[in-house]
Amino acid sequence: MAKEKESYVCSSCGALLPKWMGKCPSCGEWNTVVPSAPKKRKGHHPHYLSLDQVPIKGEERRELPFQECSRILGGGLVRGSLILLGGEPGVGKSTLLLQIAMAMASQGEKVLYVCAEENPQQVKLRAERLGRTNHNLCLLQETQIEEILLQRELFSPEVMIMDSIQTVVLEDLPSSPGTVVQVREATSKIMEVAKSTNTTMILVGHVTKDGSLAGPKTLEHMVDTVLQMEGEKGQPYRILRVLKNRYGPTMEMAILEMTERGLEEVKDPSALFLQERLIGTPGSIVVASLQGSKPLLLEVQALVSPSSIGMPRRVMAGVDPTRISFILAVAEKHLDIQLQNLDIFINIPGGMRITEPGGDLAVLLALVSSFHERPLSQDLAVFGEVGLGGEIRRAKGALYRAKEAEKHGFSQIMLPITDAEKITKETKIKPLGVSSVQEALEISEHL
Ligand code: TYD
Numbered sequence: 373m374a375k376e377k378e379s380y381v382c383s384s385c386g387a388l389l390p391k392w393m394g395k396c397p398s399c400g401e402w403n404t405v406v407p408s409a410p411k412k413r414k415g416h417h418p419h420y421l422s423l424d425q426v427p428i429k430g431e432e433r434r435e436l437p438f439q440e441c442s443r444i445l446g447g448g449l450v451r452g453s454l455i456l457l458g459g460e461p462g463v464g465k466s467t468l469l470l471q472i473a474m475a476m477a478s479q480g481e482k483v484l485y486v487c488a489e490e491n492p493q494q495v496k497l498r499a500e501r502l503g504r505t506n507h508n509l510c511l512l513q514e515t516q517i518e519e520i521l522l523q524r525e526l527f528s529p530e531v532m533i534m535d536s537i538q539t540v541v542l543e544d545l546p547s548s549p550g551t552v553v554q555v556r557e558a559t560s561k562i563m564e565v566a567k568s569t570n571t572t573m574i575l576v577g578h579v580t581k582d583g584s585l586a587g588p589k590t591l592e593h594m595v596d597t598v599l600q601m602e603g604e605k606g607q608p609y610r611i612l613r614v615l616k617n618r619y620g621p622t623m624e625m626a627i628l629e630m631t632e633r634g635l636e637e638v639k640d641p642s643a644l645f646l647q648e649r650l651i652g653t654p655g656s657i658v659v660a661s662l663q664g665s666k667p668l669l670l671e672v673q674a675l676v677s678p679s680s681i682g683m684p685r686r687v688m689a690g691v692d693p694t695r696i697s698f699i700l701a702v703a704e705k706h707l708d709i710q711l712q713n714l715d716i717f718i719n720i721p722g723g724m725r726i727t728e729p730g731g732d733l734a735v736l737l738a739l740v741s742s743f744h745e746r747p748l749s750q751d752l753a754v755f756g757e758v759g760l761g762g763e764i765r766r767a768k769g770a771l772y773r774a775k776e777a778e779k780h781g782f783s784q785i786m787l788p789i790t791d792a793e794k795i796t797k798e799t800k801i802k803p804l805g806v807s808s809v810q811e812a813l814e815i816s817e818h819l
């Protein structure tokens with residue numbers, strides 16, 4: 373493996389390179405990069421392995437100060453891994469990483485925080501709000517990648533944070549910071565060092581709402597883990613999602629709250645999202661959703677009202693528009709609800725998202741409830757996928773969902789009939805198993 377790393381060399385300046393490039397990044401000469409040594413064939417000796425012969429190297433992990441962050445990463449930061457933390461400017465990326473850096477430093481680990489965006493005074497001011505720090509945490513104000521990596525060698529930290537990848541540059545590349553070429557080349561240099569020195573590297577990448585900044589997007593396939601921080605303007609809650617993870621599960625998420633003293637974990641997010649829910653108002657229902665492997669109770673709100681324009685509006689937030697189209701079609705076809713001339717608004721309050729089909733039934737019931745102006749029972753939580761034939765299909769994690777609803781005081785849960793039996797043995801919540809949308813509607817109207 374070690375050989376493969378630098379298997380090309382620049383015949384002009386002698387720089388060793390991991391892969392062939394048209395232009396040597398070290399001296400800038402074109403067409404000078406050649407294989408460093410003729411490839412040696414290993415002859416007729418087999419060097420393939422059967423799966424059970426492949427040695428397993430356990431990943432070395434370190435816990436993070438936030439239990440939830442450790443959990444979503446699959447048990448902490450993996451040594452030598454490269455992590456990208458994306459998010460809009462101002463969402464709290466620097467705050468989170470500084471808190472992680474400070475906590476690690478206080479546990480005796482060396483952390484190098486490269487502040488390519490802010491000056492050390494600004495970082496220090498922020499750090500003062502967040503707690504105590506010590507000499508294990510060092511700041512480096514530098515944008516040249518070669519210099520940063522040199523400084524890393526001198527300090528040899530266990531964790532290095534680059535805030536942000538869009539502001540660092542390779543001196544030899546003519547393009548300006550933040551361009552795709554710069555961001556990609558810088559990341560590939562950092563990755564090499566992360567792997568060869570077993571240093572955990574965390575890169576910050578700014579992403580705008582429409583994902584228009586090409587930089588971080590192009591990095592997603594290069595890094596080991598992609599985290600995304602989301603939050604609504606004016607709301608203190610932040611969602612940290614795992615979009616990719618070579619060392620653990622994806623689709624996991626943690627909820628944090630931005631306070632005066634930085635970010636804090638929200639231990640019981642279901643309770644938080646139910647605090648302000650509407651009771652006795654048509655168009656509102658609680659869904660027992662699944663976020664990654666964790667159940668979360670959320671309110672689903674729908675508002676159906678006569679449209680004053682020719683093209684009725686379909687406005688939604690926190691849901692998948694394709695699934696909503698399915699649900700609207702099912703409501704029209706199987707429940708005989710005419711929606712053509714109506715504006716339809718669907719929202720998951722608190723800036724949350726439902727990304728799995730298990731949320732379908734809740735959306736459908738909320739929609740019909742608003743359509744008929746009839747509120748749904750406040751003691752009812754629901755989940756289940758709606759099929760195009762009007763059937764209710766099973767959803768993942770039925771027991772987790774039911775337990776979460778029970779824990780938060782719901783007395784009954786409407787769920788796919790195929791899931792109902794699973795939960796009766798282990799929960800006391802009353803299961804209302806349904807097999808079709810007609811049945812679901814019928815039952816919900818008599819609660
Ligand atoms: P920041 O971490 O600078 O965002 P990013 O690095 O993603 O651009 O977060 C900035 C916001 O967080 C800013 O609006 C102030 C707020 N904040 C707090 O509310 N409390 C705090 O303790 C800190 C440090 C920041």
Ligand code: MG
Pocket residue numbers: 462465466467489535
């Ligand atoms: Mg920042």
